[in-house]
Amino acid sequence: MKNTKSSGSVLSKIFSLRNIAVTFLVVYFAVFLAYPIFKAFAGSLHDWNPLVGTYEWVGLANFAQILTDKLFWTSMLNTAIFAGVSTFFRIVLGLALALLLSSKIVKCKDSLRGLFYMPTITPLVAVSFVWMWMFDPQFGMIDRVTGLNINWLHDTKWAMPAIIIMTIWKDFGYATVLYLAGIMNLPRDVYEAASIDGANGVQTFFKITLPLLKSSTLFIVITSLISYLQAYVQFLVMTEGGPGTSTYTISYLIFDQAFQKYNFGVASAQAVVLFLFTGVLTLIMFKVSGDTDLS
Structure with a gap:
């Protein structure tokens, strides 16, 4: 019984660590990959100058x-x-x-x-x-x-x-x-x-x-x-x-x-x-x- 309980405890710790790792990776990619890509696509459609706080919709004018x-x-x-x-x-x-x-x-x-x-x-x-x-x-x-x-x-x-x-x-x-x-x-x-x-x-x-x-x-x-x-x-x-x-x-x-x-x-x-x-x-x-x- 003790071996079974200890094995279950080890497995629960492993799964807990795996969940933490997966959560960390999801947050990391969301913050450092997905968000910058989204921000770049959104920013390309705006007249954007952070120095003066400008962020106005211009559509495809930047691409043109x-x-x-x-x-x-x-x-x-x-x-x-x-x-x-x-x-x-x-x-x-x-x-x-x-x-x-x-x-x-x-x-x-x-x-x-x-x-x-x-x-x-x-x-x-x-x-x-x-x-x-x-x-x-x-x-x-x-x-x-x-x-x-x-x-x-x-x-x-x-x-x-x-x-x-x-x-x-x-x-x-x-x-x-x-x-x-x-x-x-x-x-x-x-x-x-x-x-x-x-x-x-x-x-x-x-x-x-x-x-x-x-x-x-x-x-x-x-x-x-x-x-x-x-x-x-x-x-x-x-x-x-x-x-x-x-x-x-x-x-x-x-x-x-x-x-x-x-x-x-x-x-x-x-x-x-x-x-x-x-x-x-x-x-x-x-x-x-x-x-x-x-x-």
Whole structure:
């Protein structure tokens, strides 16, 4: 009887803790996810300036304004270029290094894995300041090592490539670790069968390794695109959107409208467009990959 009572007491405590955890998660997502999304959608339909207490209904006027704004479309194009190029090289470098680290010719693998992943966990603001120094045309290491004479962050042709280079350097370790985990879990018998059939290294990579890493690649692509579509910290720190509007991205434009000009209505409309664009892009990625049924 004592064992039965003690077991019932333990179970009741477990269920009580589970209910508390579920309640906490519901409240957390309601406060920090659902409410901000609702507020952004509602704010996009209003002339909203918290400094002067303005919150007046304007309907779709904010959307009409941003869709006819040249700077908005410039920012969208810059965002697409930044996200696409950064994601592509993140995947290429991450996969190449993962294959190298998983091979038998490389020693000290654990140390190299930590070294490559270290930039990923380094604060972005700190990394941005370091790379600002490296890109400096007078005493920066980039121009000194390469022998170039480029004013990277103040040249409209080089500012965006400079930020992309910094972003790739910081983030490729994330892809490397994920690909390494995927490679370590690949079935060995498939490679043995390919070797018996006479497949060379290139054929094995494109016919076996790459297809088997499809889920890892999809995950990296989706998380990278979502992250890069929202990127603004490196642009704020390194160029403040300049020179001119050459490094304006949609997230930086939202930040500028909301916290520089306090035009929260227009900023909310831009955020809604970004939200919808990101959602549609994610669905397209799943559809193209064939990993889920969206019909």
